[in-house]
Amino acid sequence: MSDAMSAVPAPGAGLLGKLMAAVRPEFRVDVFTPAPGELIFGLGSCRIPGCPRQPRTRQLCRGHYYRWQR
Secondary structure, eight states: OOHHHHTSOOTTSHHHHHHHHHSOGGGOSSSOOOOTTOTTTOOOOOSSTTOOSOOOBTTBOHHHHHHHHO
16 A cells, blocks of 8 residues: 555544545645646636746736746
């Protein structure tokens, strides 16, 4: 059994077990980064090539926007 599978609690093991039973495996990650243009999250991607983060202002992610401001 892999380490990832051993970390998942058995069904019925309290609140964490209920949560893991309800959440699909592709969303069981520490940091979820949706694909660029994902309709559910709908903001597209930062206009800087190769940046997967979602834009906030002027079609730039927060980090690139602050860098542009400076």
